[in-house]
Amino acid sequence: MEEALRQIGGRIRGFAHSPPRPGSRHAIIIAVTVILGAPIVFGLTFTLLPAFGYLPSIGGHALTVQPWRDLFSTPGLATSIRLTLSTGLAATMLALVLAFCFCAVVHGRMRERGADALLAPLLATPHAAMAIGIAFLIAPSGWLLRLISPWLTGFTVPPDIATTQDPWGMALVVGLLAKELPFLLIVILAALNQIPVDRHMRAGRTLGYGQGIVWIKIIGPQVYRQIRLPLYVVLAFSLSVVDMALVLAPANPPPLAVLAFQWFMSPNIARYMPAAAAALLQLLLVAGAIGAWRLGERGAARVGLWWTMRGGRGLTGELGLKLAAALGMVALVVGFGALGALAVWSFAWQWRFPDALPSIWSFEIWQRQAHALIWPLGNTLALATLTVVAALLLAIAWLEGEDRVGAKRPASVFHPVYVPLLLPQIAFMFGAQVLAVKLGIDGTLQAVAWAHFLFVFPYVLLALADPWKSLDPRYARSAAALGSSATGTLIRVKLPILLRPILVASAIGFAVGVAQYVPTLFVGGGRVATLTTEAVALASGGDRRAVGVLAVLQSLLPLVIYVAALATPRIVFSDRRALSGRV
Amino acid sequence: MTAKMKFAALAMAALALVCGPAHASSGWDEIVSRARGQTVYWNAWGGDDRTNAFIDWVGKEVQARYGITIRHVKLADTAEAVSRVIAEKTAGRDDNGSVDLIWINGPNFLSMKEKKLLYGPFTQLLPNYRYVDVTDKRSNVTDFTTPVDGMASPWRLAQFVFNYDSARVTDVPRTIPDFLPWVKAHPSRFTHPDPRDFMGATFLKQALVELAPDRGRLQQPATDENFLRETAPLWTWYDQLRPLLWRHGKQFPANGPAERQLLGDGEIDLSMSFDPAEAAASTASGLLPDTIRTYTLSGGTIGNTSFVAIPYNSAHKEAAMVVADFLLDPATQAHAQDIRMLGSFTVLDLEQLSPAQRKLFTDLPKSPTLPTNAELGPVLLEPNPSWMMRITAEWKKRYVR
Numbered sequence: 001m002e003e004a005l006r007q008i009g010g011r012i013r014g015f016a017h018s019p020p021r022p023g024s025r026h027a028i029i030i031a032v033t034v035i036l037g038a039p040i041v042f043g044l045t046f047t048l049l050p051a052f053g054y055l056p057s058i059g060g061h062a063l064t065v066q067p068w069r070d071l072f073s074t075p076g077l078a079t080s081i082r083l084t085l086s087t088g089l090a091a092t093m094l095a096l097v098l099a100f101c102f103c104a105v106v107h108g109r110m111r112e113r114g115a116d117a118l119l120a121p122l123l124a125t126p127h128a129a130m131a132i133g134i135a136f137l138i139a140p141s142g143w144l145l146r147l148i149s150p151w152l153t154g155f156t157v158p159p160d161i162a163t164t165q166d167p168w169g170m171a172l173v174v175g176l177l178a179k180e181l182p183f184l185l186i187v188i189l190a191a192l193n194q195i196p197v198d199r200h201m202r203a204g205r206t207l208g209y210g211q212g213i214v215w216i217k218i219i220g221p222q223v224y225r226q227i228r229l230p231l232y233v234v235l236a237f238s239l240s241v242v243d244m245a246l247v248l249a250p251a252n253p254p255p256l257a258v259l260a261f262q263w264f265m266s267p268n269i270a271r272y273m274p275a276a277a278a279a280l281l282q283l284l285l286v287a288g289a290i291g292a293w294r295l296g297e298r299g300a301a302r303v304g305l306w307w308t309m310r311g312g313r314g315l316t317g318e319l320g321l322k323l324a325a326a327l328g329m330v331a332l333v334v335g336f337g338a339l340g341a342l343a344v345w346s347f348a349w350q351w352r353f354p355d356a357l358p359s360i361w362s363f364e365i366w367q368r369q370a371h372a373l374i375w376p377l378g379n380t381l382a383l384a385t386l387t388v389v390a391a392l393l394l395a396i397a398w399l400e401g402e403d404r405v406g407a408k409r410p411a412s413v414f415h416p417v418y419v420p421l422l423l424p425q426i427a428f429m430f431g432a433q434v435l436a437v438k439l440g441i442d443g444t445l446q447a448v449a450w451a452h453f454l455f456v457f458p459y460v461l462l463a464l465a466d467p468w469k470s471l472d473p474r475y476a477r478s479a480a481a482l483g484s485s486a487t488g489t490l491i492r493v494k495l496p497i498l499l500r501p502i503l504v505a506s507a508i509g510f511a512v513g514v515a516q517y518v519p520t521l522f523v524g525g526g527r528v529a530t531l532t533t534e535a536v537a538l539a540s541g542g543d544r545r546a547v548g549v550l551a552v553l554q555s556l557l558p559l560v561i562y563v564a565a566l567a568t569p570r571i572v573f574s575d576r577r578a579l580s581g582r583v
Numbered sequence: 584m585t586a587k588m589k590f591a592a593l594a595m596a597a598l599a600l601v602c603g604p605a606h607a608s609s610g611w612d613e614i615v616s617r618a619r620g621q622t623v624y625w626n627a628w629g630g631d632d633r634t635n636a637f638i639d640w641v642g643k644e645v646q647a648r649y650g651i652t653i654r655h656v657k658l659a660d661t662a663e664a665v666s667r668v669i670a671e672k673t674a675g676r677d678d679n680g681s682v683d684l685i686w687i688n689g690p691n692f693l694s695m696k697e698k699k700l701l702y703g704p705f706t707q708l709l710p711n712y713r714y715v716d717v718t719d720k721r722s723n724v725t726d727f728t729t730p731v732d733g734m735a736s737p738w739r740l741a742q743f744v745f746n747y748d749s750a751r752v753t754d755v756p757r758t759i760p761d762f763l764p765w766v767k768a769h770p771s772r773f774t775h776p777d778p779r780d781f782m783g784a785t786f787l788k789q790a791l792v793e794l795a796p797d798r799g800r801l802q803q804p805a806t807d808e809n810f811l812r813e814t815a816p817l818w819t820w821y822d823q824l825r826p827l828l829w830r831h832g833k834q835f836p837a838n839g840p841a842e843r844q845l846l847g848d849g850e851i852d853l854s855m856s857f858d859p860a861e862a863a864a865s866t867a868s869g870l871l872p873d874t875i876r877t878y879t880l881s882g883g884t885i886g887n888t889s890f891v892a893i894p895y896n897s898a899h900k901e902a903a904m905v906v907a908d909f910l911l912d913p914a915t916q917a918h919a920q921d922i923r924m925l926g927s928f929t930v931l932d933l934e935q936l937s938p939a940q941r942k943l944f945t946d947l948p949k950s951p952t953l954p955t956n957a958e959l960g961p962v963l964l965e966p967n968p969s970w971m972m973r974i975t976a977e978w979k980k981r982y983v984r
Contacts, residue, residue, distance in 0.1 A: 046673075057673040058698065076983040141848035157751070158850045160771035165834045250834060251777060252983045262779070265662045272666075349869040353849040360869065368632070372639075430670065437674035443681045525667055525681040526626060526656035537629035537657040542840030543870060546632060 025401040032394065032417065036454055040419060042435040043428025050276035060273065067273035071281065074274070076253030084255040084285060087169040088239030091176035092293075095234060098177070098331065099184040101324035103192075103223075104215035120562035121555055122182040122335045123508070126515035127175075128536055129551035131247035133338025134175045136345070136544060138163045141353045143341050149354035158353055165250045172249040176241065178335035180234045181328060184227065186508075190463065190501050191226035194470035195219060208313050212321040217308045221301075226466040228297075233421045233462065235293060236286045240424035243517055243536065256282050260426045272430075279427040286424060339555065346548030365545045373553065376529040379445065380557065383530065384513040386449045388506050391457040395505070398461065399468045400490055403476070417461055420454040425518045433522040443525035451519035456509045463505035467498060497579060499572065503565035511558035531557070611710055614901045619650040621902035625891075626664035627686035629657025630840055633864055637925050640918075645909055651902045656682070661691050668700050668894045680896030684903045686738075687892045689781060693729045693968050695892065702893040704733025705904055711911035712736065716932035721964065722888040723930050728802055728967040735890035736907040739919060739927035742879070742886035742959055743785055746846065746862040747853045750874035755853065757881045759793040760820070765853075766827035772852040774829035774836065774845070778978045782839040784971050786855055787978065789885050791817050791970065792963055801966035805973050814974065818981070825982070832982075847871050857887075859959055860926025863952040867922075877954050883961030888930060917943035922950045 049055065053064035071077065125133075137143050141158035149155040164171045197219055204214030224231075240257045249255050254262070260282055263275030345351065346365060348358035432451060436442035441450075471494065479489040495502065517532050524533075535550035573579040623645075629635060635655065642653035658664055664685045671680050687695070695701050706712045715737060717724050723737045724730070747755050752772075756765040766773055776783035792798060794816040800809055825832035829851050836842040839856055846854040847870055856862065859879075865871040891910065893903045909915055913936050916929040933941055 055673070057669055075979050079984060139848070139850075141845075141850050158848065160829060160831075160850075162830055162834060165830075167833070246837070251837065252834060264666065265660050272669075350872075352847070352872060362869075372635070430666070433667075433670045434674050437671050437676055440676075442671075521663065522670075526658065526663065527624060527654065527681060529657065534629070534657060537659045538632075539630075539659075542630070542838075542844040543632060544844070545869075 024397075025405060028394070028397050028401055032398065032457075035450070036417065036420060036457065039432040039435055039451070039454060040423070040428055043431030044423075046431025046434055047276045047279050047427050050273045051280045053273055055272060058270070058272065067277040070274040071277040074253075074259070077259075080253045080256045080259055081281075081285065083169050083249065083253075084239055084257065084282075085289065087172045087176070087245075087249065087255065088235065089289065091173045091180060091238040092231070092235040094173065095177055095180040095184050096231060098324055098328035099181055099188060100216065100220055100223075101212075101321050102181075102185065102328035103188055104212040104220070104321050105325035119182040119186055119332075120507075120559050120566065121339055122178065122332065123186060124511050124514075124558035124562055125179075125335075125339060125551065125555040126243075126511075126517075126532055126535070127179055127241065128243040128247070128515075128517065128532070128539060129342065129547070129554055130179055130335065130338055131175050131244040132539055132544070132547055133342045133551065134171070134178060134334060135164045135247050136341050137334065137337050138171065138174070143337070146354050147356050155354060164248055167250055169249050169255070172241075172245055172255075174331070174334060175244050175248045176238050177331040178338065179244075180238065181331050182335065184230065184234065186504065187227050187230045187463070188223055190467055190504050191223050191470075192219075193500065194226065194467050195222050210313065210318045212318050213313065216321070217304075221304065226470065229418065229462055229466075232290050232293070233418070233459075235289060236422045236424075239286050239289055240282060240426070242426065247539075256285065257424055257426055260424075264426065264430060276430075279424060282424045283427050286422065290422070339551075342544075342548040342551040344548075345544045346552050348545055348548075365549055369546060369549045373531070373534065373550075376531050376534050377553070379528055380514055380530040380532070382445060383449050383452055383528075384510050384557070387452045387456040387513050388460070388509040390449075391453060391460040391509050392502065392506055394457060395461045395464050396490075396495075396502075399465060400494075404486060418458050421458045421462070429518050429522040432519070433525075436523045436525075442523060443527040445528055448520055448524045448528045451523040452513045452516050454519070455516060456513045459512045460505045460509040463508050464498075464501055467501035468494075471497060496573075499579070500565075500569040503568055507558065507562040507565040510561045514554060514558050611708060614708065615649060615905055618899075618902035618905040621899040622652040622654060623683045623899055623902045623906050624654050624656050624681060625684040625686070625906070626656040626658055626661070626667075626682050628659075628661055629655070630659065632868070633925055637919060640924070641906065641909065641915070644915075645906055648909070649902075649905050651905060653906065661685065661687060665691055665695055665700070668695070668896070669698075671896055672700065677896050679898045680894055681898075682894045683897040683899045684891050684893060684906060686889060687735060688887060688890050689727050689965075690968055690971070692726055692731075692735060692890065692892065695894075696729065696732075696734055700895055701734045702895045702897060702900055703735075705893065705900075705907075706731075706733040706736045708904060709736060709908040709911060711908050711913070714913060714931045714935045715911060716930065716935075719932070720888070720930060720962075722886060722962070725964075726888065726890065727965040727971075731890070735892035736911065737888045737890050737930040738907075738910040739889045739925070740886065740930055741857045741889060742859055742928070742962055743789055743855065743857055743884040744859050744862075744877050744879050744954070744959070745853060745855050746843075746871075746875050746877050748846065748849075748872065748874055749876050750872065751849075751852045755878060759790045759880070763820070763823055766824055769852060770827045771829050771831075773827075773854075774832075774842065774851055775855065776838050776842050777835040778975050780838040782842070782855065782857060783835060784975055785857060785885060787817070787821075787974050788966055788971060789880070789963075790820065791974065792885065792966065793880075793882060794820060801970055802964065804967050805969040810970075810973050810977075814977065817974075818977075843871065846875070858927065859954055860922055860928075863922060863950045864926050866952055867950075873952075875952065877952060879954070879958070879960050881960070883963050884959075885965055886962035887965050889927075913940040914943060917947065920944065921947050922953055923948065926950075926953065 050060065051067050053060050053062060053066055140161050140163055145153065145155065145158065200218045201211065201214055204218055205211065242257050242261045245255050245258045249258065253259065256278060260275050260278035263271040263278060344358065347361055347363065349360040349362035349364060351358035433442065436447045441447040475493055475497065476489050479493045484492065515532055517536055520528060520530050520533050531550060531554045535547060535554060538546045538550060569579060625638060627638060638653065638655045645651040645653060664682050668680065668682055715723055720740065745755065752769065756762045775786040778784050778787055791814060792801065795801060795813040797813065800813055836845055842854045843856065843865060845851045859877060862871060862875045862877045866873045866875055891907050893900055897903055913931060916931050919925045919927050920929050929944065933944060
């Protein structure tokens with residue numbers, strides 16, 4: 001079959017593509033540019049101008065560097081920057097290393113058992129909810145210590161140890177890992193579908209390599225190329241995270257993004273200008289970190305090549321791999337523990353230290369929340385459905401358009417489409433709100449959908465682009481040779497083969513949409529309540545039981561979509577082994 | 584709102600001020616009839632279940648009575664609503680704005696009033712405003728030393744109180760200096776919210792009011808010179824206190840509710856709140872153990888008033904005013920003071936009410952955990968906001984590394 005395909009491919013290479021239709025392609029590019037570009041350009045302008053003192057509505061008419069002076073005279077700013085860089089880089093690095101080791105050790109078994117579906121709850125849970133759950137798990141009065149107190153520890157009151165908000169930000173790194181590790185794992189799983197893993201594995205094993213080391217040396221580098229963009233997104237996100245840092249990171253001083261957020265939200269309006277300066281500095285940190293990471297990639301590539309060429313069979317290294325994989329497992333278990341804790345809290349009435357479980361259980365909190373949540377639930381569903389469907393259609397049109405004009409350009413990090421994911425939200429959301437107000441659409445569902453689309457579309461495109469580009473072009477050529485039109489090929493060949501990545505992409509898009517907080521708040525003018533805005537508002541009230549209800553609902557929605565995404569190919573393609581995700 | 588309507592409202596306001604309540608009522612009837620069918624977007628902190636339930640209840644009542652719909656825009660921080668109005672002003676939307684009513688006071692109120700982002704004065708138009716206690720409850724007319732000038736309407740009183748777990752401690756500090764021996768005896772068992780949050784700032788202000796050499800000075804704006812003099816004893820005291828706090832005074836709970844959670848989790852034994860009924864209500868709803876008791880300091884504690892204000896560009900000013908008036912209705916105030924609802928103390932002068940209206944208050948159920956008015960002691964005035972801003976800044980300079 002392979003051989004036959006290659007021969008056909010060689011023969012028809014010259015005329016496989018349908019003639020390019022620049023008109024529709026340009027229309028797509030223009031649409032994307034306006035939809036994504038306008039809020040960003042406007043948003044950044046309204047960050048840039050106040051950062052240099054220009055904000056007429058509060059009396060700033062002249063350009064000055066005073067906001068920067070204010071920023072740099074802030075007590076503890078150096079600590080803030082150090083904290084931002086160390087937690088963001090550590091979380092990304094650890095997530096990558098643990099994800100690779102985890103896949104190297106368990107990947108074959110993982111897919112057979114459908115364990116990838118197990119990741120879905122972690123992916124679906126918004127960062128804010130996860131942070132609250134983890135904080136409860138590891139706090140000195142948290143679930144872990146309650147389980148072993150007082151019979152093992154002797155504690156009848158919680159000890160005074162900084163396990164959350166620790167000065168090094170380790171709790172934040174754990175929280176980020178619990179979210180980003182599953183994200184990288186699912187992206188890797190999707191990428192693996194495009195690599196002949198089994199063939200490489202057999203070849204490597206035949207040459208005497210350990211299974212894990214085949215993965216690291218042969219499959220890993222191929223995977224890395226495909227997941228580079230998601231990885232930069234993880235890096236940018238980890239550096240700029242606000243909601244999770246508010247709960248888990250130290251506050252005296254906080255990471256830089258939190259500092260900017262707090263200033264933007266400050267009652268003292270004059271704080272907007274240093275807030276804008278801090279947001280710009282945040283932007284520079286993210287840019288610098290991504291640049292440094294790219295340099296690191298080159299070094300790692302050289303070292304890796306030398307290491308691979310050396311030809312070590314790596315049998316002794318298997319133990320280290322297993323240790324790292326176990327550590328990855330711990331991060332996942334912490335994530336699940338956090339979810340479990342929130343679920344238990346939602347059914348608690350009273351749960352005091354050192355009780356292992358609530359002393360009084362109750363449905364009361366669910367009942368109390370139920371009627372208040374119908375409206376936000378409806379909004380959340382409507383927004384997510386609207387944005388995901390739009391994003392999916394546009395992403396497919398975009399990628400197919402590239403195929404038809406024969407664009408071979410690999411997805412670049414610096415492609416403008418991905419800018420919303422790499423920019424700290426705090427850096428342009430105030431300006432986006434101003435744009436929505438100027439257009440007279442702020443506070444409408446459509447405006448919020450637009451704001452969500454900024455983040456949903458790139459994620460969907462990101463999740464879809466690499467599998468799409470890795471699709472063997474000989475399938476399309478064969479179809480063309482058999483007389484199928486370009487559109488027929490798209491519908492009858494490409495989309496079915498790519499069903500799994502498409503569904504995974506919509507699931508990711510759905511989860512991203514549901515979790516949006518800052519954009520919903522700013523562009524929605526507070527009128528469009530979603531589960532997430534309600535959850536964060538309640539989280540500030542310190543009632544874990546109510547937050548538990550919200551978090552369970554927030555996680556359930558995208559979870560349903562994830563499970564559907566993973567189950568559908570198995571059902572639809574139950575008679576086609578290679579397409580069912582059960583390779 | 585059209586320019587003509589705006590003029591009409593201003594004219595009515597002027598008329599009401601000149602002619603008194605008798606003439607206001609016909610103007611008020613007009614406002615009420617215009618308000619019918621309007622939707623009020625009430626921006627209010629959404630972190631408290633009881634307040635949310637109360638706003639829900641207000642929504643049902645004004646719907647039935649006036650045909651007004653209330654949408655509670657739940658804020659994580661009141662400043663969100665302020666920044667929204669600023670964004671609208673930046674975009675040139677001077678009418679048909681998205682915020683109709685804000686639960687507001689302190690620095691948020693000062694900043695909106697100073698930047699002319701508020702509509703008004705309007706309180707003299709409200710028929711129920713005549714019951715408001717403007718003589719003994721000074722915070723109803725002077726918010727953090729800022730004259731309210733009718734730009735915001737009061738709806739609930741707050742007073743600074745402490746809560747402790749009587750199952751673990753029996754002795755509690757009754758004055759600010761008493762806190763030092765107490766934390767020495769109970770290290771790590773007390774903390775205050777982050778001073779960047781109003782609750783943490785209030786704790787430092789309370790300490791300042793007790794420790795300042797000249798308390799009267801605090802009612803005037805702080806200057807470089809008097810700030811140093813008045814706050815010197817405060818920092819001496821705090822330097823001794825801080826190392827004995829929870830987490831050795833290096834981390835602090837983000838806000839009042841976060842501290843309440845520490846109390847509920849048993850991480851601390853003594854906490855604070857700005858609502859004398861909060862602990863009693865939290866006990867009733869299972870958030871805190873029923874061994875929690877509320878008390879105030881022997882020399883009195885700081886108190887203030889929660890207001891509702893209307894942004895200058897609100898799209899539904901008439902309905903917003905009707906809601907503000909409904910909040911001042913004696914029956915509404917009595918309902919709010921019911922511990923089963925909010926438990927918040929009334930802004931009204933009970934002497935001004937009819938016997939039947941007064942009875943609504945005297946008939947309210949009593950709670951053993953709820954302090955009586957007498958136990959609450961004297962209410963101390965909030966210092967000028969400049970003190971709070973400077974204290975927070977100075978605290979950051981000294982303790983954020």
